[in-house]
Amino acid sequence: MGELFVKERQIVVPGDVLATGMDYLPAGGAYRDKEDVRSSVLGILGINGRVLRVIPLKSHYKPRPGDMVIAKISEMTNSVWFAELDSFRDGVLSLREVPEYVGDGDDLSQYYNFGDHVLAKIINVGRTNVGLTLKGPGLRKLHGGRLITINAAKVPRVIGKQGSMIGTIKDKTGCRMIVGQNGLVWIQGAPQHELVAIEAIKLIDEKGHLQGLTEVVGEFIDKKMKNVKVADSEEKAHVPVEKVSEPEEEKPKKKAVGNKNKKTVTRGKKK
Amino acid sequence: MTTKKDTKRHDGRKANDLRPMEAKLGVVPNASGSAMFKIGKTIAVAAVRGPRKLHPKFLQDPERGKLRCFYNMVSFSGSGDRVRPGPSRRTKEINLVMENALAPTLNLDNYPGCGIDVYVNLIQTDAGTRCAAITAAAMALAEAGFEMKDMVAAVAAGSVNGQVVADLDKTEEDVEDAVDIPIAMMPNENKITLLQLDGKIKKEALKEAIELAKDACKQINEVQRKAIVEKYEVK
Numbered sequence: 484m485g486e487l488f489v490k491e492r493q494i495v496v497p498g499d500v501l502a503t504g505m506d507y508l509p510a511g512g513a514y515r516d517k518e519d520v521r522s523s524v525l526g527i528l529g530i531n532g533r534v535l536r537v538i539p540l541k542s543h544y545k546p547r548p549g550d551m552v553i554a555k556i557s558e559m560t561n562s563v564w565f566a567e568l569d570s571f572r573d574g575v576l577s578l579r580e581v582p583e584y585v586g587d588g589d590d591l592s593q594y595y596n597f598g599d600h601v602l603a604k605i606i607n608v609g610r611t612n613v614g615l616t617l618k619g620p621g622l623r624k625l626h627g628g629r630l631i632t633i634n635a636a637k638v639p640r641v642i643g644k645q646g647s648m649i650g651t652i653k654d655k656t657g658c659r660m661i662v663g664q665n666g667l668v669w670i671q672g673a674p675q676h677e678l679v680a681i682e683a684i685k686l687i688d689e690k691g692h693l694q695g696l697t698e699v700v701g702e703f704i705d706k707k708m709k710n711v712k713v714a715d716s717e718e719k720a721h722v723p724v725e726k727v728s729e730p731e732e733e734k735p736k737k738k739a740v741g742n743k744n745k746k747t748v749t750r751g752k753k754k
Numbered sequence: 755m756t757t758k759k760d761t762k763r764h765d766g767r768k769a770n771d772l773r774p775m776e777a778k779l780g781v782v783p784n785a786s787g788s789a790m791f792k793i794g795k796t797i798a799v800a801a802v803r804g805p806r807k808l809h810p811k812f813l814q815d816p817e818r819g820k821l822r823c824f825y826n827m828v829s830f831s832g833s834g835d836r837v838r839p840g841p842s843r844r845t846k847e848i849n850l851v852m853e854n855a856l857a858p859t860l861n862l863d864n865y866p867g868c869g870i871d872v873y874v875n876l877i878q879t880d881a882g883t884r885c886a887a888i889t890a891a892a893m894a895l896a897e898a899g900f901e902m903k904d905m906v907a908a909v910a911a912g913s914v915n916g917q918v919v920a921d922l923d924k925t926e927e928d929v930e931d932a933v934d935i936p937i938a939m940m941p942n943e944n945k946i947t948l949l950q951l952d953g954k955i956k957k958e959a960l961k962e963a964i965e966l967a968k969d970a971c972k973q974i975n976e977v978q979r980k981a982i983v984e985k986y987e988v989k
Contacts, residue, residue, distance in 0.1 A: 494983045497859070497896050498904030498942040498975075514903070521942065523861075523903060525896045525982060540986060541786070541899030543805055545864070571805040571819075571868040611816065611867065636899060692986055 491530045492694070495522040501535050512537025527692055540692055544570040544635035544665040546613040550605045553625065553663035554615060556598065559591045566601065568665050569632060572613050576603065580616040600625045600669070602661055625661070628671030631681055633688040635666040640691040641684060648687065648697050655704040656680045679707040763914070764925055770966050772909065772921045772973060777890075777981035779897050787898025789981070791890035793909075793974075794923055795880035800890035801873045802898040808869030819865030823852035825887055827876045833924065837879075848884045855888050855938040855948035856895065859902040870900070881924040881934070882910045888938050888948065893978050897985075906947060907974040908938035911963035918959050920966040935960070937967040941975040944968075 485504025489495060499522045501513060509515050512524045513535050522528075526539040546552070546568060554566035554574050566574040576595070578585050583594050595601065601624050603615040617623065633641065641662050642649050653660055658672030658680045670680045683700050690696060762768065773794030782788035785801035792798075808814045825848040827837045856872070872894065874887040885908035892906040912919065912934040914926045927934050933955045938948035951960070 494986045496905060496979050496982050497902035498940065499979075500942060512901075516943070521904075523901050525899065539899055541897070543865075543899060571807060571865055573807075634899070693988060 487530075489528050489535075491528060493528045494526075494692075495528050495537055496525055497523055501528065501537075506533055508534045510534050510536035512539055539636050541634050542636040544568065546570055546572060546574075546605050546608050546665075548605050548607055550664040551622075552603055552605060552615075552665040553600055553630070553661065553667035553669055554603050554665075555600050556595050559595075559597070561591075564591060564595055566603065566615060568613065569667055570613075570635075570665055572611070574603065574605070574613045574615040576601075576615045576617065580606070580614075580618055582618055595624060600630060600667075602663070602669070625669050628659075628669050629677050629681065631668050631670070631684060633666050633668060633684060634691075635664070637688050637691040638662060638664055638666055640696065641668065641687050643697055648700065651697055651701050652680055652683050652704065655701065655708060656683070675711045676708075679704055679711060682707060763917075763919060765923070767919075769917060769919045770969065772970055773923065775974065775977045777893065777977050779893060779981050779985040785894070785898075787894040787896070787900075789890045789893035789897060791886050791893065791978075793882060793886050793889075793921065795878055796882050796886045797876065797878040798883065798886040798890040799875050799877060800887065800894040802870065802891075802894045802900075803873070804870040805865040805868040806871075808867065813869070814867045816867055817863070819860075819862040819868040819870055821853050821857050821860060821862065821870050822872065823849045823856070823887075823891065824871065824873045825849050825852060825876075825884070826874065827879055827883065831876050831879045833880065848887070851884065851936075851948055851950060852888055852891065855908065856891055856906055858945070858947050859892070859904050859906055859940060860895070861901045861903075864901065870895075879924075881922055881927045882936070885909050885936050885938065889974055889978065893982060896982060904940035904943045905975055905978055906938055907941055907971040907978060908936065908948060909967050909970040909974060910934050910936045911967040911970070912953075913955055913959050913963065918962045918966060920963075920970045933959075935963055935967070937964060937971070939968060939971045941972050 485506030487502045489501050500519045502520045503518050507520050509520045512526055513520055514523050520535055522537045524537055524539045526537040529536045529538055552568055554568050556564050557567045558565035562578050564576040566576055568574050602622050603617055604619050605613055606616045607614040656676040656679050658670050658676050661669040668684055670677050683704050776792040778790045781790045782801040787802040790799050825845050826839055829836050829839050831837055872891045874891055876883050888908040910922050912922050914929050914932045922934055933953035935951045939946045
């Protein structure tokens with residue numbers, strides 16, 4: 484019979500023997516070595532019946548088809564743009580994959596220039612390069628706002644379950660936010676509110692391995708927003724604070740969050 | 755100084771005793787992973803950068819990533835004269851053996867065309883520096899989020915005045931005819947990834963030294979584990 488050596492949510496180190504025996508199955512972050520199931524990454528253990536999974540504390544973004552990423556245009560030739568994904572591989576954006584009509588012999592920099600950030604979707608992952616597209620709902624060049632980088636392993640935490648975390652931040656700060664799967668986060672709103680949102684995201688990046696973070700972040704933003712209220716116009720800050728005062732109703736809130744996300748996407752579409 | 759077999763060592767340790775150890779994770783905030791490992795008076799600080807595009811380009815391997823180690827003794831690290839920092843024949847060798855000791859745990863196929871750079875600075879040295887460097891580097895790689903089969907722990911074993919001992923310090927290393935064998939291993943896999951020996955030693959003594967080092971590596975791995983878990987554990 485198999486034996487389990489670890490507890491749910493325990494921190495495990497590469498090489499740790501999680502369990503022994505064929506009863507237990509390794510999933511992401513774990514591997515089998517003969518009888519033993521071992522961890523292959525520093526992370527938190529998740530046990531789901533017989534399946535042992537290690538959720539990494541830090542990771543490197545690995546491009547996957549279908550991912551929405553925020554990329555920075557870094558190079559261009561006569562027919563393609565190259566974009567940095569903040570990963571170890573570069574993205575390629577070809578003429579066919581942008582919504583604009585690019586004429587023969589046009590200077591590509593008049594459409595997307597060096598240093599521009601774009602919200603793009605990965606269409607294919609080749610051996611050396613990653614194909615990007617800007618054709619699709621919400622995909623576009625990002626104007627204004629602020630960008631911060633977080634670890635790719637923390638992206639799911641920033642979004643939260645069904646967008647709960649990002650919904651909280653959006654609601655309370657009134658900022659528009661886009662989280663790229665590659666760990667880049669774009670925030671746009673009133674300057675003071677942007678700063679609060681950034682601090683909140685940094686908090687998540689730092690303490691993403693703790694439980695019950697959505698509440699902590701919510702309180703954190705409330706506290707910060709109170710200070711902002713003094714500096715900013717009173718009415719602006721009043722609106723989000725009022726929204727907060729009804730945290731009992733869990734489900735409707737989540738739905739509202741979902742709607743809000745959709746709204747953001749359609750807003751982008753119009754542009 | 756010990757002269758007879760089975761007597762205590764000059765600092766009062768038994769043959770299989772290690773020097774007191776200390777480890778800490780996340781000492782270099784700007785690096786994606788970093789660690790400090792201290793054993794006796796030897797202190798190693800490791801920082802990991804990458805995976806990132808490898809330059810110059812001719813070093814890139816389109817099939818797999820490349821692990822590069824940069825060992826450096828800082829100028830004030832030695833016990834006497836100023837140590838000349840920077841590359842030398844000795845550091846080149848150590849870089850190579852470190853790469854070979856750490857690479858087996860990493861899955862470099864995941865990072866084609868990339869470089870993973872490990873910088874290790876020795877800020878104080880009292881023998882066993884390459885072992886301390888490997889131990890610190892393994893912790894830093896784990897913190898940086900790399901997929902690793904196992905940790906790597908390293909220690910020197912050898913014979914001093916005919917007595918087989920673990921974790922030699924500078925005084926012991928400088929004894930005439932002392933043999934120093936740096937050994938790195940993956941403690942859970944029970945596999946040795948580094949074994950260097952220059953000098954003369956009897957077959958039995960070598961076997962004994964390796965056994966000593968294996969036990970010592972497991973002790974060191976415990977220190978590594980504790981330091982890593984400590985940083986993230988919820989109090």
